[in-house]
């Protein structure tokens with residue numbers, strides 16, 4: 001038996017939208033769907049709720065000003081507000097008010113460019129703008145995802161903390177293709193171009209911030225153990241864990257070879273047990289079936 005309840009966050013949102021036919025953009029990824037096909041996004045949220053998710057993530061992962069503008073979108077406010085509105089609508093219609101809405105953000109640069117992030121004050125302003133928009137639109141927590149270097153992570157997390165909402169920080173890791181050692185995540189085609197900070201140093205720098213939860217996410221299933229053991233070694237507070245399966249080719253997700261739902265649930269149950277994880281779910285490549293398999297096990301266990 002588990003001593004405290006475990007919450008279930010949804011599976012991949014962007015990748016699921018792609019699977020249902022959304023056109024993905026290298027800069028703002030699945031953000032266009034918020035205005036162009038609200039019914040498709042609503043149905044993704046609904047399917048995750050019906051599979052047992054108790055936390056929904058908004059489709060705003062790549063919807064900060066610089067990423068939207070890179071995709072030719074200028075109505076930053078409307079894209080973000082519409083995503084939150086749809087997540088709230090899904091909760092009202094298909095679940096109970098206990099479900100939390102997490103406003104997603106990231107420090108990633110456009111997927112087709114290594115260094116195309118605004119510098120200095122400008123990036124701080126863009127993060128602050130999106131964090132305030134999401135907070136004002138009604139999210140319950142802010143979820144900073146795919147943090148891979150301290151400078152941009154601190155900028156984003158500080159913007160999130162200024163809103164006064166609880167802030168969750170998600171770090172991404174991968175295994176070095178040659179040595180098999182854990183490293184902070186780098187898009188494969190940007191490995192050589194991006195400065196590299198150790199996972200350990202990234203965690204060290206985030207642990208001092210006034211965040212509520214810290215976890216490993218968008219990390220391959222096979223790297224989760226070593227990522228979570230480092231997280232557990234540095235961060236005494238509550239942790240979360242959700243892995244990716246499959247891989248990105250160009251800016252589209254490749255689902256071939258994704259881990260089957262029951263096998264994924266086996267792994268996730270272990271993360272809960274071995275690393276005292278309080279929130280589990282799925283990242284890119286996982287689907288409602290993965291969340292359902294996981295949810296069935298957790299209900300039995302609790």
Ligand SMILES: [Zn+2]
Nearest residue numbers: 218244283284
């Ligand atoms: Zn992901």
